Amino acid sequence: MAGSRGRGRSQFSFSVDALGFGRGDCLPSSAHTPSPLYPPMQFRPVPLHTGEEVDYMLALKQELRASSKNLPFHIKAARTKTDVARYSDKYQNGETKNNCIEWSPDWSRMPKELCIKVRKPRKTVIGAKPQLTRKPKAAAGKEEVLQKLEKREEEQHSEEEEDEEKKKQNEEEPDADEDYDEEELEDETDYIMSYFDNGEDFGADSEDNMDEAVY
Amino acid sequence: MTTQEVRLCGLLLQEHFGNVVEKVGTHLIRSGVLTLRALAHETKLPLDLVKKSLCVLVQHGMCTFGAGRRGPAGPVEYRINCEHVFHMLRYPRYIYTAKSLYGDTGELIVEEILQRGHMTMSSTVKTVADRLTHNMPEGQSMDYSEVVSVFSQLVETHFLQRCPPLASAGSSSSGAVDTPLPVATQPTEPESHPDCYKLPYINLTGQLLQSKHSSHTKKLFSGQPLCGDDDGIYWQVNFQRFHLHFRDQAIISAVSCKLDQSSSEIVRTMLRMSEVTTPAHAAFTQALSANEIFRALLSSYNIARPILDQYLSLLVDDPMEFVGKTGDSGGGMYVVNLHRALANLARATLESVVQERFGSRSARIFRLLLRKRHLEQKQVEDFAMIPAKEAKDMLYKLLSENLVQLQEIPKTPDYAPSRTFYLYTVNQLPTARLLLQHCYKTVGNLIERRLYETKENKRLLEKSQRIEAILASLQATGAEAAQLTEVEEMITVPERQQLESLRHHINKLDSSENQVDETIFLLKSYINSTQASR
Numbered sequence: 001m002a003g004s005r006g007r008g009r010s011q012f013s014f015s016v017d018a019l020g021f022g023r024g025d026c027l028p029s030s031a032h033t034p035s036p037l038y039p040p041m042q043f044r045p046v047p048l049h050t051g052e053e054v055d056y057m058l059a060l061k062q063e064l065r066a067s068s069k070n071l072p073f074h075i076k077a078a079r080t081k082t083d084v085a086r087y088s089d090k091y092q093n094g095e096t097k098n099n100c101i102e103w104s105p106d107w108s109r110m111p112k113e114l115c116i117k118v119r120k121p122r123k124t125v126i127g128a129k130p131q132l133t134r135k136p137k138a139a140a141g142k143e144e145v146l147q148k149l150e151k152r153e154e155e156q157h158s159e160e161e162e163d164e165e166k167k168k169q170n171e172e173e174p175d176a177d178e179d180y181d182e183e184e185l186e187d188e189t190d191y192i193m194s195y196f197d198n199g200e201d202f203g204a205d206s207e208d209n210m211d212e213a214v215y
Numbered sequence: 216m217t218t219q220e221v222r223l224c225g226l227l228l229q230e231h232f233g234n235v236v237e238k239v240g241t242h243l244i245r246s247g248v249l250t251l252r253a254l255a256h257e258t259k260l261p262l263d264l265v266k267k268s269l270c271v272l273v274q275h276g277m278c279t280f281g282a283g284r285r286g287p288a289g290p291v292e293y294r295i296n297c298e299h300v301f302h303m304l305r306y307p308r309y310i311y312t313a314k315s316l317y318g319d320t321g322e323l324i325v326e327e328i329l330q331r332g333h334m335t336m337s338s339t340v341k342t343v344a345d346r347l348t349h350n351m352p353e354g355q356s357m358d359y360s361e362v363v364s365v366f367s368q369l370v371e372t373h374f375l376q377r378c379p380p381l382a383s384a385g386s387s388s389s390g391a392v393d394t395p396l397p398v399a400t401q402p403t404e405p406e407s408h409p410d411c412y413k414l415p416y417i418n419l420t421g422q423l424l425q426s427k428h429s430s431h432t433k434k435l436f437s438g439q440p441l442c443g444d445d446d447g448i449y450w451q452v453n454f455q456r457f458h459l460h461f462r463d464q465a466i467i468s469a470v471s472c473k474l475d476q477s478s479s480e481i482v483r484t485m486l487r488m489s490e491v492t493t494p495a496h497a498a499f500t501q502a503l504s505a506n507e508i509f510r511a512l513l514s515s516y517n518i519a520r521p522i523l524d525q526y527l528s529l530l531v532d533d534p535m536e537f538v539g540k541t542g543d544s545g546g547g548m549y550v551v552n553l554h555r556a557l558a559n560l561a562r563a564t565l566e567s568v569v570q571e572r573f574g575s576r577s578a579r580i581f582r583l584l585l586r587k588r589h590l591e592q593k594q595v596e597d598f599a600m601i602p603a604k605e606a607k608d609m610l611y612k613l614l615s616e617n618l619v620q621l622q623e624i625p626k627t628p629d630y631a632p633s634r635t636f637y638l639y640t641v642n643q644l645p646t647a648r649l650l651l652q653h654c655y656k657t658v659g660n661l662i663e664r665r666l667y668e669t670k671e672n673k674r675l676l677e678k679s680q681r682i683e684a685i686l687a688s689l690q691a692t693g694a695e696a697a698q699l700t701e702v703e704e705m706i707t708v709p710e711r712q713q714l715e716s717l718r719h720h721i722n723k724l725d726s727s728e729n730q731v732d733e734t735i736f737l738l739k740s741y742i743n744s745t746q747a748s749r
Contacts, residue, residue: 110270
């Protein structure tokens with residue numbers, strides 16, 4: 001390279017022809033800003049496939065998405081109670097708990113350290129039948145309620161004392177999981193539990209900045 | 216794992232399993248291999264949630280575990296199988312294929328197993344039979360034996376396979392020798408197990424009868440109830456088999472587009488005959504003689520022997536090289552060139568992408584470069600028959616998009632620009648990888664846009680769901696038409712229009728995802744085929 005310096009001083013090291021543009025051509029303007037986020041498209045995209053097959057697969061996809069939210073594999077973190085402890089908490093146990101798993105996997109196929117207590121499925125209406133027969137006896141009914149309340153309190157204590165055990169030990173303990181269905185008959189109250197809203201959700205969901213006033 | 220792949224995995228996990236599993240899964244993908252404690256510590260989630268998430272992932276086969284770096288005595292390490300997560304995008308296609316091959320029963324079997332990860336045969340049969348019975352009109356029911364027969368067919372054709380047994384220590388049933396856990400880097404192949412496709416014997420006669428009561432169906436069993444003789448034998452979907460089927464379908468449809476229906480039927484017959492004899496990664500099928508092909512052709516196609524010979528020679532001469540001739544015995548020995556077919560299909564995809572994004576003249580330049588490998592700028596202009604200025608413009612645009620590469624060949628040791636050849640070139644494999652990453656990014660964008668649209672209109676969607684629920688309950692209890700119309704009018708007309716347009720957008724986005732997934736499949740098969748042949 002040093003040798004060519006003395007020869008034509010006005011010569012550049014590249015010939016202009018090889019670059020592909022002539023002397024007088026204006027160069028394309030340099031970019032001052034980043035390219036736009038949605039640049040205008042020169043050619044419109046081709047329309048999507050249509051047909052029975054496509055529609056069926058679309059319906060399948062949407063169904064799968066909807067049903068996967070109801071499966072026990074969809075894991076939601078248990079909500080930490082930020083409020084005061086409420087009386088209704090004892091009766092509302094539809095919430096998931098962190099230390100229970102909602103389905104029963106085959107533990108022999110999983111490493112031992114992943115073992116976690118399996119949440120027993122909810123009792124069906126068959127369990128409530130014995131209480132129906134007692135309903136006409138009002139006095140006896142009240143005693144039943146008191147007894148049931150005491151029993152539930154004991155169960156709750158015993159459940160809190162448990163550590164995370166293996167599934168085999170679950171069979172020995174009584175039905176400790178508080179699973180009574182939300183039918184009004186069980187609690188001997190006139191109110192359907194699922195309709196009761198204790199106001200915990202109010203204000204808890206509006207975490208994003210909402211400028212509109214909440215009435 | 217590229218950024219786009221990790222992002223897409225996260226979005227898919229979130230869609231199917233929720234935020235917790237997404238967090239755990241994404242972190243595990245980024246870190247490679249981790250132990251349980253490390254994972255819990257780094258994601259700052261409670262240990263129980265991490266355990267639950269790992270259970271879900273292991274159940275679905277997306278996470279493998281094994282003895283870690285410290286050997287069998289150390290903590291167990293987990294890693295995520297990203298390919299398996301991407302398969303979630305293709306679930307509708309698997310289910311539709313099962314439906315087209317084995318009817319509604321097959322469809323439901325595959326759907327159940329896909330949603331649950333892996334299941335025993337008896338539980339699958341029971342669940343599917345119950346579901347079918349519920350959908351049938353009153354009084355009819357689905358016999359368990361029918362479902363068992365469809366299940367056996369699925370296993371015989373290898374669409375379902377047994378889950379590989381774990382050589383795991385600590386299985387409390389056998390107190391025998393502690394075999395160490397398999398090393399995390401080498402998962403046991405399901406096909407290495409000799410009983411991979413052996414059906415267990417289960418005693419499953421009977422059916423779920425529907426009683427005549429309209430509201431509740433009483434579950435009555437006729438015959439013997441299920442006995443779970445097959446505890447511990449789990450079945451999973453054999454994704455590789457489905458992929459081979461899709462690949463065959465792609466080849467057949469390409470042949471029918473390029474040539475005609477009869478030649479595609481011939482190729483279909485050839486592929487069907489070599490289904491069981493050809494290993495999964497073979498470059499071409501077993502050689503089949505023309506006599507065999509003629510015998511195997513279904514009579515409905517109505518192809519005479521000399522016509523068959525003509526078609527075969529036409530297929531061999533076709534530049535796409537789907538079929539090759541390997542010998543002359545038995546009337547001519549023919550093979551289907553699987554890898555070459557995949558390469559040609561991938562090339563067609565690349566060319567079509569360039570054509571749709573940059574126009575047909577740019578596509579002409581692209582095809583030229585694919586064929587002629589290295590060309591100078593002047594030669595490109597001459598061969599493509601495009602004026603110099605436009606050709607230069609198009610070339611530079613393709614170069615900026617990385618679809619075309621520049622190769623410098625110096626004449627002198629110093630790379631002086633006036634004394635260097637600059638050659639444009641296109642390499643098919645790297646360009647296919649680039650396009651695959653673009654596809655992953657596209658699907659990620661589509662999913663995010665759909666989530667955004669759903670979130671924007673959340674209030675409206677909830678309102679419409681509530682009103683539908685009210686309508687359904689009113690109709691069930693038998694209300695008059697006036698009440699129904701009154702409830703329907705709770706949604707105003709502009710709201711209805713908004714809902715309609717929202718539904719239209721979401722359908723379009725979902726449909727696009729399915730279509731992009733087809734391209735992903737094709738490009739991934741091509742890339743895998745090049746890796747296998749090395």
